[in-house]
Amino acid sequence: MKKLVILFTFILAATTFAAHAHIGDDNRNYIDSLKQKLQLTTNDTLKGAIYTQIATEYLKFDKQPNRNLKAYYQTEAIHYTLLALHNYSYYEDTTGIRSSFDDLARVYVAQKKYSEAKWFTLQSNKISRQKKDIANIVSSLVRLSAIKMELKEYKMAMRDLNEALKWSTVNKMPALEAVVQQNYAYLYNRLKDYEKGDIAEKRASEIAAQLQRDDELKAVTITFDNSPVKDTKPAATKKKKANIVVKKSSKAVSAKKLASL
DSSP states (O other): OHHHHHHHHHHHHHHHHHHHHHHHHHHHHHHHHHHHHHHHOOOHHHHHHHHHHHHHHHTOGGGOSSHHHHHHHHHHHHHHHHHHHHHHHHTTOHHHHHHHHHHHHHHHHHTTOHHHHHHHHHHHHHHHHHHTOHHHHHHHHHHHHHHHHHTTOHHHHHHHHHHHHHHHHHTTOHHHHHHHHHHHHHHHHHTTOHHHHHHHHHHHHHHHHHHHHHHHHHTEEEOTTOOEEETOOOOOOOOOOOOOOSSOTTSOOOOOOOOBO
């Protein structure tokens, strides 16, 4: 019995390794094709996007099967993101610059280099404010608060969440408000204020449940026979033509169901 268990364990490990190897090969082949595309691209204005595509593949470092490969992917992600950042900066592409800042912060958080992650997230937040991009202002504030929690800058983290909550509620963004409330719960629990943590968690769950109910209502349309039909597109408005049956009266004429909003 013991030998059988060992055999099953060995087979499972082998199949898991083979699956990872297959996924890894596909990923590396795609990266190689992107690098070849980069070499063939002579228009500098197009290179930033290709650098970002390559970096995006290396940002899948969490899916790598071992520590060394994960570290290699992180290093390459930083390298190609910096190349993209240089290109975007030259052409003053602020959207590309912000995306690069976010990607760099993500890698540095994974490496637990929180000071670097904080700096890049602040730059991303600054661009979002300049663009008056409310959704990304809130998102970057939430990420900042999470980084500051790791740095034990709890008061500053609370300040960021307070501002994020204000932006999300004033602009009626319940999905983002739910994320803010969830991060309040994390912060309060770190501060061992479990009562407030539970309140924030409950509020986040309530908002999420309401959003789910709203989505379900949007997915349902009412037909003339009062039966719910999900994922039905509204029928195009056309002039109604009369269906007249003369010789084939014995056959039933099926009525078309007209979906109404």
